Amino acid sequence: MTHPVLHLTEPAGSRETVPGLPPPDCRYDRQVSGSSPTSARALPRDIAELKALAQRQPELAPAAELQISLLETIRRVQGRLTTPWVSATSDELAASLARGVPLLAFDQIPFEWNDVRLLIRQIADILRRYDAVDADGVTALHNAGRAADLPERMRAWFAGIPSPDVEMLDEVLVWAARPYLQRTAEVLQQRVTFEAWGRPTCPVCAGEPDFSVITANGQRQLVCGRCLVRWAFAATDCPYCGNHDRSTITSMATADGIYRVLICQPCGRYLKALDTRKADRPLLPYADPIMTLPLDAAVMRRAR
Numbered sequence: 001m002t003h004p005v006l007h008l009t010e011p012a013g014s015r016e017t018v019p020g021l022p023p024p025d026c027r028y029d030r031q032v033s034g035s036s037p038t039s040a041r042a043l044p045r046d047i048a049e050l051k052a053l054a055q056r057q058p059e060l061a062p063a064a065e066l067q068i069s070l071l072e073t074i075r076r077v078q079g080r081l082t083t084p085w086v087s088a089t090s091d092e093l094a095a096s097l098a099r100g101v102p103l104l105a106f107d108q109i110p111f112e113w114n115d116v117r118l119l120i121r122q123i124a125d126i127l128r129r130y131d132a133v134d135a136d137g138v139t140a141l142h143n144a145g146r147a148a149d150l151p152e153r154m155r156a157w158f159a160g161i162p163s164p165d166v167e168m169l170d171e172v173l174v175w176a177a178r179p180y181l182q183r184t185a186e187v188l189q190q191r192v193t194f195e196a197w198g199r200p201t202c203p204v205c206a207g208e209p210d211f212s213v214i215t216a217n218g219q220r221q222l223v224c225g226r227c228l229v230r231w232a233f234a235a236t237d238c239p240y241c242g243n244h245d246r247s248t249i250t251s252m253a254t255a256d257g258i259y260r261v262l263i264c265q266p267c268g269r270y271l272k273a274l275d276t277r278k279a280d281r282p283l284l285p286y287a288d289p290i291m292t293l294p295l296d297a298a299v300m301r302r303a304r
């Protein structure tokens, strides 16, 4: 089998979860959000799974190999990072969350700008190698990485303001910022729980979710597309537009039930999920998005 076989299921809202039902596999994801495994330890398994995927599904090999290259590049920076100093107490952090204010301000992120510039250059070169940008595109990315206004670009990116004048720059900044965001997020989530957050964007960096996890007890956790923090969110609501009319949210799943995708009809966006009740492992935040590319393709085909 090359592609997971997809089938349409009933609207997500009509799928019931039974409170208190013992999970079939409770070895993983017993933790609630705020205690997901740290990036540095999780990476080797992501890389091993991506390598296996490239062997198993040759049509996904370029995407898997691109992801491995990006991962190995940011790992080199992660190895050099010091632990950021966070002066806020647990009570202060909890109070901030209770007010609906994400924990991380841009000026608190310990960017090492020389390393960020080098990362941007390396990431651009990798994108070029895999034909994700053309020769002019890679030059523009190199220039943006060298430019004096890079910190301001990064600040705008962090505030959710895109840089459409340079092709792929926003994607490159996600990768270049990630080691710093993630390390700071790891420190913060040791101090405070995100259990009561319940909002559609990240409690640490205010980023949008990019993936999700269905935990052993049927709860859904969203995974930040920037810092990879996880937090609990209503199981079938759309985090992008707030739609909670279950009759307008379509669910698709792989035949093995390990992956699902919820498609929101009003806003047209969708969110993939790993169902840990069916998968025999925790989320692999770098590998699962690539393993589920056939799901993206299926969503696109439906949209046509």
Ligand SMILES: [Zn+2]
Binding pocket: 202, 203, 204, 205, 206, 207, 224, 225, 226, 227, 228, 229
């Ligand atoms: Zn985040």
Ligand SMILES: [Zn+2]
Binding pocket: 238, 239, 240, 241, 242, 243, 264, 265, 266, 267, 268, 269
């Ligand atoms: Zn929506």
